[in-house]
Amino acid sequence: MTNVNNQENIAIRTVNLNLWYGSFQALFDVNLAIKQGIITSMIGPSGCGKSTVLRSVDRINERLGYVRIDGAIQVLDKNVYDADVDLAQLRKQVGMVFQRPNPLPISIFDNIIFGHRIHRSPEQKISRSEEEAIVEAALRRVLLWDKVKDKLKRKATLDLSLEERQKLCIARLLPVKPAVLLMDEPCSALDPKGTSAVEELIWELRGEYTILLVTHNMAQARRASDECVFMLMGRVMEHSKTDDMFVTPAKRETADYIEGRYG
């Protein structure tokens, strides 16, 4: 890795992370230090392991019985693969946004409060008006409140555009106060207008959350991130400030990728 300042707080750290799908090795000695409170984009050709890294951080990879991991992944200094890690607690800390917006087929209100209801302790008594305040705050945060405030009881899968659904999927993570948001090509299903709206929203959340954003869109990485990680064939090739990477990439492979010579 180059140009990464170690003085700052690190939200996600991987240490010599290797990962195999069966006998196929998808990650090789991945050492990442993702800083708190900024947006880090992750770029690289299809199949280089970007989604695999994200899915390892919140441990959804292991649902596949044939995944083996070696090395460590720390979220806020705690190794997420330690025996005493509570998966529910981990998922509360780490929110994930996918390529296709996937709201649950329940009301907009229930989508937003769903995670909060699951994660709060049974003793915690929350009134309806408190829930309403939580839902309103989350929807306001993603700039969706005015649009949906009169149809909170409508199914979220019915009359929202893709852009609005993706904003909703981001909003529903917020009530449990995650430390980290992982976003795997969150705009790739959206049209240009939707893309810039969701990009602006992601930028809005900067500072409050640590965001790791996978994208195939070079312009998006450039516009919407502070630091950038370039991966190639399961390895981290370069990690630097986004401006530096796009202006003076340290590696030949990075320059080739940025200039569109492959992938």
Ligand SMILES: Nc1ncnc2c1ncn2[C@@H]1O[C@H](COP(=O)(O)OP(=O)(O)OP(=O)(O)O)[C@@H](O)[C@H]1O
């Ligand atoms: N569930 C799986 N089982 C077996 N191999 C997998 C699985 N998921 C991913 N792989 C392989 O691991 C490698 C990395 O895949 P991954 O999905 O992480 O790449 P990516 O960088 O996210 O690609 P893309 O840009 O196309 O989304 C690829 O060779 C892929 O074929």
Ligand SMILES: [Mg+2]
């Ligand atoms: Mg992917």
